[in-house]
Amino acid sequence: METNEKGKNKKQKLKISRILVVAFVLLYVPSFIHWVFGRTTATGIIQMGKLEDSINTRGVLVRSEYLLNSPYDGICIPNYVEGDKIPANASVATVVNGTSQKLMEELEENDLRLMKTEQENEFNVSLFSGDVEKLNSEIKQMLMTIIDDGNKNSLSNTYTLKRNIDSLIQKKNAIESGAGNAEAYIDSLKQEKEILQGKLQENTKDVISEYSGIISYTIDGYESLLKPESLAEYTPDYIESIKDLTEKNNSGIMQVEENKPLAKVLTDLHEYIMVVLDKEDISEYEQGDSVDVRLNTIGKVVDGEVAYISPEIDGKFTLAIKVEQAISETAGVRILNIDLIRRNYEGYKVPLSCLRNIDTVNMKAEIVIVKANYAYVREVKIIAADEEYAILDTEESKVSLYDTYVQRPENIEEGQYINHE
Numbered sequence: 001m002e003t004n005e006k007g008k009n010k011k012q013k014l015k016i017s018r019i020l021v022v023a024f025v026l027l028y029v030p031s032f033i034h035w036v037f038g039r040t041t042a043t044g045i046i047q048m049g050k051l052e053d054s055i056n057t058r059g060v061l062v063r064s065e066y067l068l069n070s071p072y073d074g075i076c077i078p079n080y081v082e083g084d085k086i087p088a089n090a091s092v093a094t095v096v097n098g099t100s101q102k103l104m105e106e107l108e109e110n111d112l113r114l115m116k117t118e119q120e121n122e123f124n125v126s127l128f129s130g131d132v133e134k135l136n137s138e139i140k141q142m143l144m145t146i147i148d149d150g151n152k153n154s155l156s157n158t159y160t161l162k163r164n165i166d167s168l169i170q171k172k173n174a175i176e177s178g179a180g181n182a183e184a185y186i187d188s189l190k191q192e193k194e195i196l197q198g199k200l201q202e203n204t205k206d207v208i209s210e211y212s213g214i215i216s217y218t219i220d221g222y223e224s225l226l227k228p229e230s231l232a233e234y235t236p237d238y239i240e241s242i243k244d245l246t247e248k249n250n251s252g253i254m255q256v257e258e259n260k261p262l263a264k265v266l267t268d269l270h271e272y273i274m275v276v277l278d279k280e281d282i283s284e285y286e287q288g289d290s291v292d293v294r295l296n297t298i299g300k301v302v303d304g305e306v307a308y309i310s311p312e313i314d315g316k317f318t319l320a321i322k323v324e325q326a327i328s329e330t331a332g333v334r335i336l337n338i339d340l341i342r343r344n345y346e347g348y349k350v351p352l353s354c355l356r357n358i359d360t361v362n363m364k365a366e367i368v369i370v371k372a373n374y375a376y377v378r379e380v381k382i383i384a385a386d387e388e389y390a391i392l393d394t395e396e397s398k399v400s401l402y403d404t405y406v407q408r409p410e411n412i413e414e415g416q417y418i419n420h421e
Contacts, residue, residue, distance in 0.1 A: 042407040049349025063271035065223040070256035083328035091206040214266040218332035236316035294339040345384035348392035368409035
């Protein structure tokens with residue numbers, strides 16, 4: 001009996017163990033399979049792209065600037081738009097002195113009175129022209145009646161008719177006299193206007209530019225301090241000390257002072273951008289090198305040429321770049337935010353996060369490519385990189401355009417199953 005009970009207990013324990021194993025298989029194995037094969041891995045697509053090797057810095061414009069002074073205190077009215085090209089002997093502005101300001105106000109008031117009077121006169125003439133015609137018709141009719149009565153030897157109503165005719169003639173003369181007075185007043189206003197215009201011309205002067213070039217009405221005080229022929233004299237500290245002193249004038253009309261600059265003409269078809277660089281950055285350049293410059297201030301890239309590199313002063317250098325584009329757009333600007341573009345690289349563009357085992361000496365790395373949901377490790381050649389992206393050599397990298405790559409491949413092994421979107 002005791003043996004049979006032990007056998008039964010052993011069978012029950014074995015049965016329970018089997019049930020637990022089955023439950024484990026049913027519950028945990030699918031989860032394990034999903035964890036291995038069902039987990040989604042972030043991927044991307046290899047595409048063509050570019051990277052730029054550039055230096056962001058501050059540029060100071062140096063150019064040939066011919067100053068034009070005001071003949072006297074007053075108001076300056078520009079005759080061109082900022083950045084316009086002008087011919088030699090062009091009138092770039094009209095200066096109106098203090099006396100002229102008063103004359104201009106009187107002239108404006110005269111114009112308003114003249115316009116109002118002419119409008120009123122035109123209205124009155126049109127309004128009373130019908131009355132004059134009616135009076136003429138009535139006078140004519142009464143005269144015909146008098147003539148007819150005379151022919152009939154009936155003159156009893158002649159006196160009354162003559163008195164009525166005199167009354168109508170007086171009304172007609174009153175209307176025409178009023179119109180004549182208005183015309184006389186209009187003529188006097190026109191004569192007054194001519195006199196005012198003559199006086200205004202005597203107190204107004206055109207400012208003539210002797211040179212052709214690009215006009216600017218923005219004066220910052222550096223026009224006589226920064227000259228192209230003096231590039232070698234400007235130290236790094238001096239270039240860094242230059243401040244933006246330009247004042248934006250949106251109205252066009254300006255108050256000017258006698259013998260003070262009111263405009264300038266950029267007489268050359270080129271200008272210089274001076275920057276300050278350290279030893280590491282200046283080593284990229286030699287005099288005569290071509291360099292692309294992005295003018296962030298106006299959003300434009302221009303071609304440039306290294307015109308001057310200074311000797312080292314306290315670890316700093318000045319670099320002058322000659323440019324012949326965007327002169328009009330920068331006519332009223334002294335300081336620019338620029339990018340000196342040293343090189344542009346083009347190839348397969350991928351994020352740095354998708355590369356592993358990066359060899360910074362030989363510029364090689366590994367990338368994990370996904371084909372038919374399986375991982376394949378490939379070697380790539382890096383030709384350029386920044387803090388976020390890398391450009392891969394299209395010839396020496398063992399990948400192709402539009403290949404799918406794993407974004408974070410640190411723990412991925414060759415042949416591993418990859419579930420990705």
